[in-house]
Amino acid sequence: MGKGRAPCCDKDKVKRGPWSPQEDLKLITFIQKYGHENWRALPKHAGLLRCGKSCRLRWINYLRPNVKRGNFSKEEEETIIRLHETFGNKWSKIASHLPGRTDNEIKNVWNTHLKKRLASKASSSCSSVTFVSSSCGEISIEAFEELKALSSSSISSSNSNVTDTSRVDALNPENHGRSPFDVIGVYGANNASEEVNKPDIYDTAVDIPLELDLDFWNKLDSLGSFQPDEIQSNQAENNKWLQYLGIELGLEVTRDENQNNLSNNAAEPLVPEMYDMLLEYAH
């Protein structure tokens, strides 16, 4: 590496503000093909006029598989409140206990809803609630026990679920079998492979092997409700996911066609036409 710190990006030469569908597609297709080993170099290679950081954020918060969208459930909100009691504003830590939710989203929910709610609750009463507000300065025994269990669980890496989505998401039974988007973390498996074998990603397309973590699969087995066949083919999941995104982003694939593709090509490698279409659309 060269000496001298280079700025994160040239602010005059990068696009800022909301992401367009075209940009999303470029990012998705690039990461789908090559992974995201180097965020700084990624925008250049993907043909994006964006800062690497911006790409990373966009991917992590909105484009990667397994990101849960939509309102937080009551349980999720209560979990956030409890975890905030323990961790404070450590949003990534809190996010690591909420599969599919990102630190950014949790932070937003906290700042816009939960903080206010707690403040008003605290002003009315400081006792007799399971989840005690900050102003009361203590945590219930049940909450503490649960936190202890969560902390010692093998699924909780020290990092956020952003970097280890496959494990966290896979172990949440609620996450099984929703949409192609919710399928076991394709990119989590990918990340695992990157650590073992780091190809020159910009010269050759990468065949992404599905790395098996015994502990992970044992836990999966113990859940019982999961269908191992669904994740046998990493490529198949990529395929489903791309198709899903294609529709979400308004590409000309009807839902009927997509349904057929999902069932007929589930075990096939990525459909070249799909790639072409995505790339063409992105250009």
Add this chain to the structure above:
DNA sequence: AAAAATCACAACCGCCAAATC
């Protein structure tokens, strides 16, 4: 109906720690 106020959330900024040279 229009203007003002408020809300919600996506995106940016700057700092820090770990990794790398």
Add this chain to the structure above:
DNA sequence: AGATTTGGCGGTTGTGATTTT
């Protein structure tokens, strides 16, 4: 060992949507 790079994190801001006046 120290300088540099990079990814990640938390705080903050900008802006479009919604609600209130």
